[in-house]
Amino acid sequence: MPTPPFEKTEYESRLRRVRARMEAAGIDLLLLADPANMNYLTGYDGWSFYVPQLVAVPCQGNEDPLWLGRAMDRAQAPLTSWLPDARVIGYPESYVQRSDRHPMDWIADHLKGRGWDGRRIGTETDVYYFSPKALERLRAGLPNAEFVDADLLVNWVRAVKSPAEIACMREAASLVGGAMRAAFDAIEPGVRQCDAIARIYAAQIAGEAGFAGDITGLCPLIMSGRAAAAPHPMWTDDRFERDQTTAIELGAARRHYHASLARTLHVGRPPQRLMDTAKIVEEGLEAALAAMRPGVEAGAVEAAWRRVLDRHGLKKESRIGYSIGLGYPPDWGEHTISLRPGDATVLEPCNTFHIILGMWMEGWGMETSETVLITEQGAECLTRFPRGVHVKD
Amino acid sequence: MPTPPFEKTEYESRLRRVRARMEAAGIDLLLLADPANMNYLTGYDGWSFYVPQLVAVPCQGNEDPLWLGRAMDRAQAPLTSWLPDARVIGYPESYVQRSDRHPMDWIADHLKGRGWDGRRIGTETDVYYFSPKALERLRAGLPNAEFVDADLLVNWVRAVKSPAEIACMREAASLVGGAMRAAFDAIEPGVRQCDAIARIYAAQIAGEAGFAGDITGLCPLIMSGRAAAAPHPMWTDDRFERDQTTAIELGAARRHYHASLARTLHVGRPPQRLMDTAKIVEEGLEAALAAMRPGVEAGAVEAAWRRVLDRHGLKKESRIGYSIGLGYPPDWGEHTISLRPGDATVLEPCNTFHIILGMWMEGWGMETSETVLITEQGAECLTRFPRGVHVKD
Numbered sequence: 050m051p052t053p054p055f056e057k058t059e060y061e062s063r064l065r066r067v068r069a070r071m072e073a074a075g076i077d078l079l080l081l082a083d084p085a086n087m088n089y090l091t092g093y094d095g096w097s098f099y100v101p102q103l104v105a106v107p108c109q110g111n112e113d114p115l116w117l118g119r120a121m122d123r124a125q126a127p128l129t130s131w132l133p134d135a136r137v138i139g140y141p142e143s144y145v146q147r148s149d150r151h152p153m154d155w156i157a158d159h160l161k162g163r164g165w166d167g168r169r170i171g172t173e174t175d176v177y178y179f180s181p182k183a184l185e186r187l188r189a190g191l192p193n194a195e196f197v198d199a200d201l202l203v204n205w206v207r208a209v210k211s212p213a214e215i216a217c218m219r220e221a222a223s224l225v226g227g228a229m230r231a232a233f234d235a236i237e238p239g240v241r242q243c244d245a246i247a248r249i250y251a252a253q254i255a256g257e258a259g260f261a262g263d264i265t266g267l268c269p270l271i272m273s274g275r276a277a278a279a280p281h282p283m284w285t286d287d288r289f290e291r292d293q294t295t296a297i298e299l300g301a302a303r304r305h306y307h308a309s310l311a312r313t314l315h316v317g318r319p320p321q322r323l324m325d326t327a328k329i330v331e332e333g334l335e336a337a338l339a340a341m342r343p344g345v346e347a348g349a350v351e352a353a354w355r356r357v358l359d360r361h362g363l364k365k366e367s368r369i370g371y372s373i374g375l376g377y378p379p380d381w382g383e384h385t386i387s388l389r390p391g392d393a394t395v396l397e398p399c400n401t402f403h404i405i406l407g408m409w410m411e412g413w414g415m416e417t418s419e420t421v422l423i424t425e426q427g428a429e430c431l432t433r434f435p436r437g438v439h440v441k442d
Numbered sequence: 443m444p445t446p447p448f449e450k451t452e453y454e455s456r457l458r459r460v461r462a463r464m465e466a467a468g469i470d471l472l473l474l475a476d477p478a479n480m481n482y483l484t485g486y487d488g489w490s491f492y493v494p495q496l497v498a499v500p501c502q503g504n505e506d507p508l509w510l511g512r513a514m515d516r517a518q519a520p521l522t523s524w525l526p527d528a529r530v531i532g533y534p535e536s537y538v539q540r541s542d543r544h545p546m547d548w549i550a551d552h553l554k555g556r557g558w559d560g561r562r563i564g565t566e567t568d569v570y571y572f573s574p575k576a577l578e579r580l581r582a583g584l585p586n587a588e589f590v591d592a593d594l595l596v597n598w599v600r601a602v603k604s605p606a607e608i609a610c611m612r613e614a615a616s617l618v619g620g621a622m623r624a625a626f627d628a629i630e631p632g633v634r635q636c637d638a639i640a641r642i643y644a645a646q647i648a649g650e651a652g653f654a655g656d657i658t659g660l661c662p663l664i665m666s667g668r669a670a671a672a673p674h675p676m677w678t679d680d681r682f683e684r685d686q687t688t689a690i691e692l693g694a695a696r697r698h699y700h701a702s703l704a705r706t707l708h709v710g711r712p713p714q715r716l717m718d719t720a721k722i723v724e725e726g727l728e729a730a731l732a733a734m735r736p737g738v739e740a741g742a743v744e745a746a747w748r749r750v751l752d753r754h755g756l757k758k759e760s761r762i763g764y765s766i767g768l769g770y771p772p773d774w775g776e777h778t779i780s781l782r783p784g785d786a787t788v789l790e791p792c793n794t795f796h797i798i799l800g801m802w803m804e805g806w807g808m809e810t811s812e813t814v815l816i817t818e819q820g821a822e823c824l825t826r827f828p829r830g831v832h833v834k835d
Binding site (some may be wrong): 064093096097098099120121122124125128129141144145146148151172174175176177178180181182183184185186198200201203241242246247248249250252254255256260261262263265266267268270275276278279280281282283284285286366367368371378379380382384387409 | 458485488490491492514515517518521522534537538539541544567568569570571572573574575576577578588591593594634635636637639640641643644647648649653654655656657659660663668669671672673675676677678679687720758759761764771772773775777780802807
């Protein structure tokens, strides 16, 4: 595996685009806690986000970002990041999970020593790995800084993928197709959900494609039996049964770039209501895909889908898709563009979406999805798995 | 699978102990965002923590907690929780990932409608799934409430396990032993890390034990080759080589209760420095285990270990263990008791620890660990996997 996964020029281009947004927002220093954003700009990778850590990006002077984390986790930086050693800073072990101090006390002090107190500092405010206490301690330790909300600043840059990122997503799409195939092969009456999950993980991670898959933002979701109408159930050791519909939503990740895929399987003779709904969903999916092209608003894609549903008297309240790409647990969505009414974001070439059509009815459900790349010509499905309800007898 | 996994009396006992702490702290309403704490009190389980959600616990009047989350995720509640339907409240889809509103606006409004504005409200402040913006919006929407820091309040209750919880951890220990065996079986020169990881996942989840394993707080960690001295590397498609030391740290979870285990494997003829270090670590582990009994301070356990290291001229800066149990990604630690200098917590029967001895040296490393239950008699290792460096030729 190269260290880091992309060319230095790719990281430079990412930094340039982030700095342009920082400049527009008047931000001198950007503090990032989302591990996907940290990875995006520096390559840093590791399961160290369960303790506080940041990447600090100075706006001016082309100064390299700083990685600031737990001292022991500096060891992951030379394996994964292009950052020079001197820009990889560790806080002492004595700051880990203590009630009388916080890693952000140390980090604030370090940033003060570098002259950042009194400057305008942007932080993320609604990410998973940056807590209210973390922000409070940073503020307390940098009393002369002006803190501004820079939530999603990097995520919006990430919404347009480079050719190298798209290549990763194509590899992920190949893994996720194999994982869905493994699920379909595994699901038989009497087989436990966890046995299918084990086969799915093996295909996601080791695959047949000749390269490793990474851990996915969401775990594989099996909507079957008692959980058939629940969108985010954890797997169990319940056994699959004959005459049961199972919806499966899963992702695969290559260098933490995701492709996600949902399909529905029926073991036995499928009920008419399932086949009827699936046909409408398929028609709606085609309408949405046909609407996806540069220059179109995100909301218009959902409207194309909804027109089909309306015609058939069906309803779906939740959004039908979102920007997807680089991610760590617990999510693979980028929290920027949503395919739903009122989202006025104009689609651009190299946006990537997970368009997910989950129909959770009274006591049963079905799902279908694709991971989609916007090209000049329109929507290209990166995932290539046969559509429609799969029937197994 | 029963719904929920434990008897109602178990949840009542947990609530009683949490309410006693709330009363002592003068907290009228406790808002929990840590999915482990939400699960602990209500049984609620699902991969829905990637959007904001809370469990609200009223202190007085024996009123059932409220689950407050995304409307579609109410569907997981009847599958996993003992909460009555009327206490499972969903915010509309139109609040999900929008820049102009936040789920906590809706939740604050809902709590105000129930009369909680003007009361004393405790929140977690340093958990993974409760952001600075979430707290800010709650405060803004409940302007007459007094917000107090209730971080770790429930975690401290969780530090003492019930017999039913210990039974889950024993099951997890059986899964994790199988997963370590799978790793050792898989690792051969020429095999990719991801192939070993696939085997590990299969054993963690489907196992041979007759019950499903759940997703683990940390992903499996393989410290090998270039990453031999890194404590938290992500797996790659690098191939194992002859004459290579590999440390493996992994967990297994049963009903989200963890047992974790680390061991070290050498393929080929092990170097003397590895065997010498392993012998000292083994002696230190025995000393630490011998020191673990009710009435002893956590810091004294580390001191017993350190005396052995000092005698041999070795050093380890990081803590040697922490309270372990119920957890969701990204952690299985409970963030309460640490086995390190200065931690004055007095060990009690039914505390559970992951005692982890990771020695990351210059360019190489080794690890050994056990998941340990404190009994009246002392330390009982729940994990039962042969110790020492495993050598494979």
